[in-house]
Amino acid sequence: MAAANYHRSEDQFLCSICLDVFNDPVTTSCGHNFCKNCLTEHWNTSDQYNCPLCKKVFNTRPELHVNTFISEMVGQFRDKAQQEASSSRSELQESKPGEVLCDGCTGTKLKALKSCLDCLVSYCETHLEPHLTAPRLKRHQLIDPVENLEDRMCTKHDKPLELFCKTDQTCVCMLCSVLDHQTHKFVPLKEEYEEKKAKLEETEAEIQQMIQKRQLKIQEIKHSVDLSKDDADREMAEGVRVFTALKESVERGQVELIDTIRKKQKTTEKQAEAFIKELEQEICELMKRSTDVRQLSRSEDHLHLIQRVQSVNSAPPTKDWTEVNVCKPLHEETVRKAVAQVEETLSEEMKKLVVPAELKRVQQYAVDVTLDPDTAKPYLILSDDGKHVHHGDVKNLPNNPYSSFPYVLGKQSFSSGRFYFEVQVKGKTSWDLGVARKLSKRKGRITVLLQTDFWTIRLKNGNEYETREARLSLKCRPQKVGVFVDYEEGLVSFYDVGAAALIYSFTDCSFRRKLFPYFSPGLNEGDKNSAPLIICPVRVTVKSGI
Template identity: 60%
Template structure:
């Protein structure tokens, strides 16, 4: 047994003592536990290290892929512009060539007539001073009139105007670019549609409770509802869903962060709402900060919603035309949020209130 010298006298005499081997075995066991914990911590960090490295690789692959697709899209647009420019220049040059050819023909014809007139003038002048009476009389009938020439009174040559050519070229370029952009957005829509999910409505997360179809994927017209939320929730990755909005005169569609909700909530990204709205008078807007009015060319009948959690992106698409309606970027979701919902809340202005009556989480909103 090993005893501390201080423990044999003075105030330390009452201290407990243990056999050295027993203490050794106990501390050795504790060290093994500590070593196991440290090894476990090392393993966790190695896994996290691998996860981060893999994430970096995936991020680089995605960046390279997006860059390649972006370069391809911009190259196509650039080539369209260059072709339009080349065609415009060719048209201008061809028009100028024709005008120059016309001018050259006029000049040649005028010079020919001037030469003939000078010749006739010289002959008339010589005849007028001739003392040969017989010669003058014999030549008079042929020289007394000017030679046949063109009437140049109505002939004019004005510098060409190329304004119409410029306008036509720009219109043609616009049409070409619209086609190219449409093809691009069609490809983008197909790309995000790969992340489509089935959205199931949750009748227990609404106020008041709506009547649902057996599939639980639609709200019947005429339902007196405030909100219909989805059962699904997401904390990572990408997802896409579509909503038929053609039957509704007003609607609000989007996604929202799970949160404790007050009775009244302003639809805005600061409050965890990323939505698209149709007002009763037909105006579309995105309740951002500040609100963004959307002068759409056509009325969407089906709207697709795409979310990239890690990218912080929420985008709205017109499914029929493949047009991108609006995108929220730099979104911070923080926590779980639901996929979709159908709402009958009236959305009249950027500061409209959504009456949720204390529900603890919300997803995305739609129709009235």
């Protein structure tokens, strides 16, 4: 009896019994209006004839006549309300560009609310009504509206695509399963849909993890840049202190040092920016992929999901960021080179000011090194904890000075970054220390090192120090030697830990392969050289005046 929407004037046309708009309005002698059927039903169930509103009692049952004036007013009100409701409904349902249209509408096409996979037709609210009420049509499968429903028909047999062929990985109709894919394995489309949807959800979870890892990596890189900047600030301050002590003669070197440090820091920041940019690009790609996967995984359209799943399963970014780090420049070598350019008369003062601080800083890269018995040459004796090595007394070894040195490598290998370790050489007349490249194995033993495979310093005859390239002149015999490597810089430096002095540096090295700590205790020489090489825990060196 009532229209869908009303204005405030609707209250004037409401029956006080049914609370709806008047239908065949009648008026009592007391002036109140009611629906004819409502008032008749009221009197039929009441013991007396009275006005339901003011309770006035009538001696006899009044004869009811439709109030034509009110009836006309109600009719006008109904027409207006229906027009407004129809207009509002049309505005809500009228289709917009890109939306699926109702196939049942004639004239102006309204927006489809659902598509039927059984009828292969899209319906607006009005034309959808039978599918919501008719028992036979209620069994049809309704989905959110989609276009090109004809694509859901088998092009060969003109039947609905209802099965998925596992063998050919394609959607087929019932006739296809009988005629063209007889020996193939089939599952209902819905079953395949559920399986692929589950996989998409797993993919979405994996993508989210990849995003989180990359976001964490960005934070790690930014933190590395901050630490690098702190290091750079400290190194600049140290450089200023050194060059201030050397007065005017080193002012030019001071400027060059700061400029070099800043350039290295700039390079570090650019490297970090490049990493961050690449990570952010991967995150954008992953977020877009995540959105596509999420939208597709929520689709109720079996065929659409199956046909699109391959495209969203394309390979995501596969770069492994686990080992990617911003390499903080080591400025000590820069300081040392700069100061080394001053007059020869200031060289001793330079060593007092620079090298101890340099050693202190490289010691922060200390690593725990143990000896690898699988790489030990014959007649070498290793301690159970892998920290001591000495040579048994054996004679008639080859004359080649390097091949005659029995050696053993550390278990730990390094292919990036920086590392430092210390070895006690006290009481020995010969030894060889440094790092060596990774070598091929032969029957469980590493083959003989070539001269180009290692970077070491060597003691022989009790007081002669040398590298494979040059003899070294040392004022005092080191009791403990520190070995520092910067893989990316191609730097290997050796320090006299007790004197806090630099012994020698290999620069511009090209490692290319893994590096291993290298130890040779030298020959026993009738117990003259029986003391072991001992890998020591690193304690930061502190010198007075530093």
